[in-house]
Amino acid sequence: MIDLLGIPPQALFGQLLLGLINGAFYAILSLGLAIIFGLLNIINFAHGAQYMLGALVSWMLLNYLGINYWWALLLVPIIVGFTGVVLERVLISRLYHLDHLYGLLLTFGLALIIQGFARNYYGISGLPYTIPSQLAGGQNLGFMFLPNYRGWVVVASLAVCITTWFVIEKTKLGAYLRAATENPSLVGAFGINVPRMITLTYGFGVALAAFAGVLAAPIYSVNPNMGADLIIVVFAVVVIGGMGSILGSILTGFGLGLVEGLTRVFYPEGSAVVIFVIMALVLLVKPAGLFGRTA
Amino acid sequence: MSVVAEPNTMRLPEERTTGAMPGYHIAIFALLLGLALIAPFFLYPVFLMKVMCFALFACALNLLLGFGGLLSFGHAAFFGGAAYVSAHAAKVWGLTPEVAIILGTLSGALLGLVIGSFAIRRQGIYFAMVTLAFAQMVYFAALQMPFTGGEDGIQNVPRGDLFGVISLNSDMSLYFMVLAIVFGGLLAIYRIIHSPFGQVLKAIRENEPRAISLGYRVNNYKLTVFVLSAALAGLAGATKAIVFQLASLTDVHWSMSGEAVLMTLIGGMGTVFGPLVGAAIIVTMQNYLASLGAWVTIIQGFIFVIAVLLFREGVVGLIAKRLRRPL
Numbered sequence: 001m002i003d004l005l006g007i008p009p010q011a012l013f014g015q016l017l018l019g020l021i022n023g024a025f026y027a028i029l030s031l032g033l034a035i036i037f038g039l040l041n042i043i044n045f046a047h048g049a050q051y052m053l054g055a056l057v058s059w060m061l062l063n064y065l066g067i068n069y070w071w072a073l074l075l076v077p078i079i080v081g082f083t084g085v086v087l088e089r090v091l092i093s094r095l096y097h098l099d100h101l102y103g104l105l106l107t108f109g110l111a112l113i114i115q116g117f118a119r120n121y122y123g124i125s126g127l128p129y130t131i132p133s134q135l136a137g138g139q140n141l142g143f144m145f146l147p148n149y150r151g152w153v154v155v156a157s158l159a160v161c162i163t164t165w166f167v168i169e170k171t172k173l174g175a176y177l178r179a180a181t182e183n184p185s186l187v188g189a190f191g192i193n194v195p196r197m198i199t200l201t202y203g204f205g206v207a208l209a210a211f212a213g214v215l216a217a218p219i220y221s222v223n224p225n226m227g228a229d230l231i232i233v234v235f236a237v238v239v240i241g242g243m244g245s246i247l248g249s250i251l252t253g254f255g256l257g258l259v260e261g262l263t264r265v266f267y268p269e270g271s272a273v274v275i276f277v278i279m280a281l282v283l284l285v286k287p288a289g290l291f292g293r294t295a
Numbered sequence: 296m297s298v299v300a301e302p303n304t305m306r307l308p309e310e311r312t313t314g315a316m317p318g319y320h321i322a323i324f325a326l327l328l329g330l331a332l333i334a335p336f337f338l339y340p341v342f343l344m345k346v347m348c349f350a351l352f353a354c355a356l357n358l359l360l361g362f363g364g365l366l367s368f369g370h371a372a373f374f375g376g377a378a379y380v381s382a383h384a385a386k387v388w389g390l391t392p393e394v395a396i397i398l399g400t401l402s403g404a405l406l407g408l409v410i411g412s413f414a415i416r417r418q419g420i421y422f423a424m425v426t427l428a429f430a431q432m433v434y435f436a437a438l439q440m441p442f443t444g445g446e447d448g449i450q451n452v453p454r455g456d457l458f459g460v461i462s463l464n465s466d467m468s469l470y471f472m473v474l475a476i477v478f479g480g481l482l483a484i485y486r487i488i489h490s491p492f493g494q495v496l497k498a499i500r501e502n503e504p505r506a507i508s509l510g511y512r513v514n515n516y517k518l519t520v521f522v523l524s525a526a527l528a529g530l531a532g533a534t535k536a537i538v539f540q541l542a543s544l545t546d547v548h549w550s551m552s553g554e555a556v557l558m559t560l561i562g563g564m565g566t567v568f569g570p571l572v573g574a575a576i577i578v579t580m581q582n583y584l585a586s587l588g589a590w591v592t593i594i595q596g597f598i599f600v601i602a603v604l605l606f607r608e609g610v611v612g613l614i615a616k617r618l619r620r621p622l
Binding site: 106120276 | 366368413416417419420421423424425427428429431432435436438439549553556560588589590591592593595596597598599600602603604607
C-alpha cells in the first residue's frame with residue numbers, strides 16, 4: 001500500500017477517525033455550553049461531570065436494570081437533563097442577579113460533588129461498557145478499517161448537532177430562544193414565560209452532555225474523571241470558536257478534533273496541547289474567537 | 296425577572312485605600328505575627344507551614360480576584376511551576392534554599408507574564424476559561440518534560456542551609472524562614488492594594504469602560520497585577536517545595552487552582568485577611584478528613600455551593616460588614 005507523507009494510510013485514517021470522534025464530543029459539549037451561556041449567562045463548569053454522569057447512568061441502567069444501550073440513548077438524556085432542571089430551579093436560578101463568576105463557582109462546586117460521589121462509589125479504575133451487538137464488528141473500506149460503533153458515533157452526533165442547529169435557527173421555538181438571549185425582559189413582556197424557558201434550556205444543555213456521555217461509554221470505559229479533563233479542552237474549544245454562533249460551535253468542535261488527530265500522527269508529543277496552542281494563536285489574531293461577536 | 300447582572304455585585308465595604316495603615320490593621324498584623332511566633336511551640340510546625348504557604352497562595356489569588364476583579368482558574372500553573380523550578384534548583388543545581396525560592400518566584404512571574412498577556416485579551420468568564428486552559432497546558436508540560444520527573448515529581452528535595460550557613464533541617468528554623476517569607480509577602484500585597492496602583496485597579500474592577508475613558512491603560516494595569524499575583528503564587532509554591540521537599544503533579548493540577556479559589560471565597564474575596572482564614576479552614580479540614588478519601592472532594596464541593604449561595608462575603612467579609620470596617 002502507498003504511504004502518504006511517510007505515514008501508512010491505515011494509521012493516518014485511523015487517527016483521523018479518532019480525531020473526528022473526539023471532535024464529535026467537543027462539538028456536542030461546546031454546543032451545550034454555548035446554548036446555556038446564551039440564555040443563562042453562566043459557564044456551566046459541571047458540564048464535564050454531567051457528561052460523565054450520562055456515561056455512568058447508562059452503565060447503571062444496563063447493570064442494575066438490564067436496560068440496553070438503545071433505551072439508554074433515549075432515557076439517560078431525559079434522566080440527567082431532569083437533574084439539570086432541578087439544579088437550575090433550586091440552585092442556579094438564585095444567582096442570575098449576581099456577577100457571572102458566581103455561576104462558574106457554583107457549577108464548579110457541583111462538578112466536584114458529582115465527581116466525588118462517582119469516585120467514592122465506583123472507584124477510578126473505570127467500568128467497561130460493551131458495544132451493543134448491532135454495532136459490533138466493522139467495515140473494511142479498503143484504505144482503512146472502520147469499526148461500526150465509531151462510525152455510528154460520528155453519524156449520531158452529527159445528527160444531534162444538526163437537529164439542534166435546525167431547532168434553534170429555523171423554528172418558532174428557536175426564534176423565542178434567540179430573542180430571549182438578546183433581550184429577556186422584552187420577550188417576557190410579550191407573554192412568554194422566560195424563567196421556564198431558561199430552566200428548560202439548562203435541562204436541554206445538560207441532556208446534550210449526557211447524550212455525549214452515553215455515546216462515549218462504549219468507547220472509553222466509564223470513569224469518574226472522564227469529564228474533568230475533557231471539559232477543560234472544551235473550554236479552549238469554546239474560546240477558539242466563540243459562543244456567538246451555533247454552527248460555529250459545531251464546526252470548531254469537529255475541526256479541532258481533526259486537527260488533534262492529525263497532530264497525533266505527525267507529532268504525537270504535541271497532541272495533548274495542540275488545542276491550547278491554537279487557542280493562544282486565536283487570542284492573538286482574533287481575540288473574540290473565530291465565530292464570536294465582540295462584546 | 297431580569298437576567299442582566301447588576302453591576303458591583305462583588306462590592307465590598309468602603310476602604311481607606313491610600314495613606315498610612317490604619318491602627319487596627321497594624322494591630323491585626325501584630326496579633327497575627329505574635330500568634331505565628333508562639334504557634335509552633337503548641338502546634339505541629341509542618342502543618343503550620345502548610346497553612347502559611349497556602350495562605351500566601353490564596354492571598355496572591357485574592358490580589359487578582361478580589362482587587363483586580365479577574366478570576367484566574369489557572370493559578371496552580373504558577374504555584375506548581377515555581378515549585379518545580381525551586382525543587383530542581385535546590386536538588387539538581389545544589390543551590391541554597393533562598394536562591395532556589397527566588398528562582399521559583401521569578402519563574403512564576405515569567406509564566407504569569409506569558410499567560411497573562413494572552414488571558415487579558417478576554418474578559419469575565421472567558422478570562423477564567425483561558426487561564427484554566429493554559430494551566431492545563433502547563434500540567435501536560437509537567438507530565439511530559441524530563442526534568443519534572445513525570446508521575447513521580449521531584450522528590451527528596453534538600454532543605455539545605457539558609458544563606459549557606461543556617462541549616463534548615465530542623466522544623467523550627469525552617470518555620471521561621473517560612474514565616475518571614477509569608478509575612479513579607481502579605482505586607483507586600485497590603486502595600487500593593489493600598490498604593491495608587493491599587494486604587495486604579497479598584498476603579499477598573501468597578502467600571503472598566505470608565506477607567507479607559509479616564510485615560511488609564513487598563514491592559515497594562517491588568518497585566519501588571521496578573522504578573523504580581525503569579526509571582527506571589529510562585530513564591531508560595533517555591534517555598535512549599537522546600538518545606539515538603541517535594542514538587543509534584545498535584546501542585547499544577549486544576550484542582551489546586553480550585554482550592555485556592557475556594558480558600559479565597561470562604562475567607563472573603565477582596566478582604567486583606569480573608570484568604571488567611573480561608574486557607575487555615577481548608578487546610579485544617581483536609582488534615583482532619585484526609586482518611587476519608589474522595590469525601591474531601593465532595594465536602595469541598597458542598598462548601599463551594601453553600602458559600603456561593605449563602606455566604607458570598609466570606610468569613611472575614613461578614614465580620615468586616617458587621618464592624619463596618621474593611622479588614
